[in-house]
Amino acid sequence: MNLVGASEGSLAGKTVIDFTNPVNPATGEMLTSGSAAELVARTAAGAHVVKALHLFAGASWPYVGSPDEAPVVAICGDEPHALDRATALIRDLGGRAAVVGGLSKARQLEESAGFVMTVVASGHNPRFAVPNVDPMLLRATR
Numbered sequence: 001m002n003l004v005g006a007s008e009g010s011l012a013g014k015t016v017i018d019f020t021n022p023v024n025p026a027t028g029e030m031l032t033s034g035s036a037a038e039l040v041a042r043t044a045a046g047a048h049v050v051k052a053l054h055l056f057a058g059a060s061w062p063y064v065g066s067p068d069e070a071p072v073v074a075i076c077g078d079e080p081h082a083l084d085r086a087t088a089l090i091r092d093l094g095g096r097a098a099v100v101g102g103l104s105k106a107r108q109l110e111e112s113a114g115f116v117m118t119v120v121a122s123g124h125n126p127r128f129a130v131p132n133v134d135p136m137l138l139r140a141t142r
């Protein structure tokens, strides 16, 4: 961030995607208070920060399989147009963006990386560590 002059405003008005994992891979513990994305937002004066794309390895992209099975990428941020840009990027990669809230949700998204790493370290596939919930069926029962 310092190298590109972020604190002097070089990224002001630009969409900045923070995909970092401030997590100890062995323990899943967070290495920051708050979140890395909020730290980026505080550092990059005026930038429109979106937390996105931190969970899936870069080699996962582009996704070219069935659209029904496409990765769901949870993202968050405070600027609607920046979220739109990130959503379009994820769509271009073959994924599906799920906007889960403002940048204050970033810590939860970053903690989820720690959760995934911990499940992997325990010898299990994290794909099977979250419930299979179809939101359409949930709506139908309300």
Ligand SMILES: NC(=O)c1ccc[n+]([C@@H]2O[C@H](COP(=O)([O-])OP(=O)(O)OC[C@H]3O[C@@H](n4cnc5c(N)ncnc54)[C@H](OP(=O)(O)O)[C@@H]3O)[C@@H](O)[C@H]2O)c1
Pocket: 019, 020, 021, 022, 053, 054, 055, 056, 057, 058, 059
């Ligand atoms: N790789 C993936 O598929 C992937 C996917 C999702 C998220 N992420 C996350 O993205 C982040 C980066 O991952 P990566 O795989 O790109 O790691 P990486 O290959 O180790 O690259 C890290 C880069 O950051 C530079 N760097 C490290 N400390 C620095 C500092 N203090 N100041 C300036 N530059 C510094 C390193 O420069 P030097 O080479 O000079 O040390 C290197 O170019 C991690 O948080 C990772 O969890 C990675």
